[in-house]
Amino acid sequence: MWFKHLHLYRLHGAATIPAADLETALAEQAARPPAGQEARRVGWCPPAGRAGTALLHELQGQRLMTMLRHERLLPASVVREEVEERGADIEAREGRKLRRKEKQELKEQIYEEFLPQAFVRTQKVDLWWDTRRDLIAVNTSSRKRAEEALDLLRETLGSLKVTPLASRTLPMRAMTQWLAEEGSRPASLQLGDQVELKAKGDDGVLRARQVDLDSDEIQQLLAAGRQASRLGVEIEGRLGYVLHDDLTLKSLHFSDALIDEASETEDDGDAIVRLEADFMLMTQTLAEEIEQLIGWLGGEASQAASQDSA
Template identity: 65%
Template sequence: MWFKHLHLYRVHDAPALNGGDLSEALNEQAFRPLGGVEARRLGWSTPAGRDSERYLHEIQGHRLLSALRQERLLPASVVKEEVEARAADRETAEGRPLRRQEKQALKEQVYEEFLPRAFVRTQRLDLWWDTRRDLIGINASSRKRAEDVLDLLRQTLGSLKVTPLATRTPPTRAMTEWLGDATRRPGGLALGDQVELKASSGDDSVLRGRQMDLDGEEIQTALEAGRQATRLAFTIDESLSMVLADDLALKSLRFADTLLDEASQTDDAGDPVVRLETDFALMSNVLADSIEQLIDWLGGEATATASTP
């Protein structure tokens, strides 16, 4: 249950929903498996999986929700190959080239025929809602997937005003300063061994480094040439390691061994729900503290205008 990635959002004018009302609303938008001709579907699931019927877990103001996303995998190359074969057969039979509209109709026909036979991929996307800090974090590998979950939450609640979390100091500027000058690194920040450097202008090349000394000569030379850090690995207060991206996404999260040991030593009596809630309580507290520290290092939070799509 430990999150791997996190996209962060500020909640504005959060709706006053108690746990019971929210659970009922989530249940109404529960996930259902794909139908035969559906390409994708997203709905709420129980965070503890089949071992529970609860759609919401709330501990000391921290809420945990889970969404399931299913999609059929139909490669465009497969559709294209079949369309070209059918088009060639028709052109031979009719003695004329097919018009663009006719080829488009063929493509739609092939897609509808092949879709029910395509493989189905299921993905779980967890949402952490810190109601005390009005913060939402979504455990998703991409911003697009996180936005999909937010759209589902808006649909479930009827309205939800959120903006991507933003800081006064852009992450790229701060990360570049931390790399280039050790004296400007905040106390409690320890560099990791991953970095991504991009040229400031006129050059689309990207320099990526893994398992390397970030204080080494190669990195410093690249910075002196004008490159800026768009991803940087570091640890906050020895409790949470991450790769920070230029859009403030937290990637490759890794929690301290002491925290994982504490979780594993907790007696859950073999109850998967107790195990889930124990892990979530420990994880959410560390996330909340670490994100507050990160925001402070980045000059505080930037003001933003709330939006309600």
């Protein structure tokens, strides 16, 4: 139970639903495989997997839920080959060329025939709801998957007003300054070893890994006008991550000391106890570091009501 990526959202104007009521609502949207002609389906599943049945884990105001996504895999090449084969048979039998509209109708027919037979891929996406701070975070590398999890939560609750977490100082501006001016860096922040630099013109994007970010080469690129759109940072003794210009945290890795602290919890082989102990320590650390990061970026930006999504 250690998150890898986080998309962060601010929750607006919503009363906290009691845990028991939320558990009931989650059950009404429980995951099940797609049926019939459904290409995909999402629903809630136990965060503990086969080790538990609870759809919600809540500890000291920290809630953990898991979206399970089913998606049928039907390669376009398979459909295309079948369209070509059936189309050729029709043309030979009727002695004419199929019109574009007929080929499209044939394609749709074949897709509907083949879809129920396609393999189903599953994907789990964890959602962390910090009820004390009105913060929601989704553990996925994809913004699209994060929005899908929020849509499911919105459907589950009936309404949900959230906006991406935003800071007064743009992350790109702060990251560029941290790179260019060592003295501007917060005391507990250390540079990692990866960066993405964007040019103002059409010179594209430069990505570098396992490099010295204080090197002359990096400084020359900054002097030439490039700005940091991604930056690896380390918080001594706690965790590291890659900060993106949209305030997404990716490639999270927690310190050995933190992992060792979590392992000291006696679980007697109980997977639920292990899950909840790791979750509590992880979210406590993340909540503190997110607040610290927002402070480094000048505080949280206000969000106009028109930007809320419902």
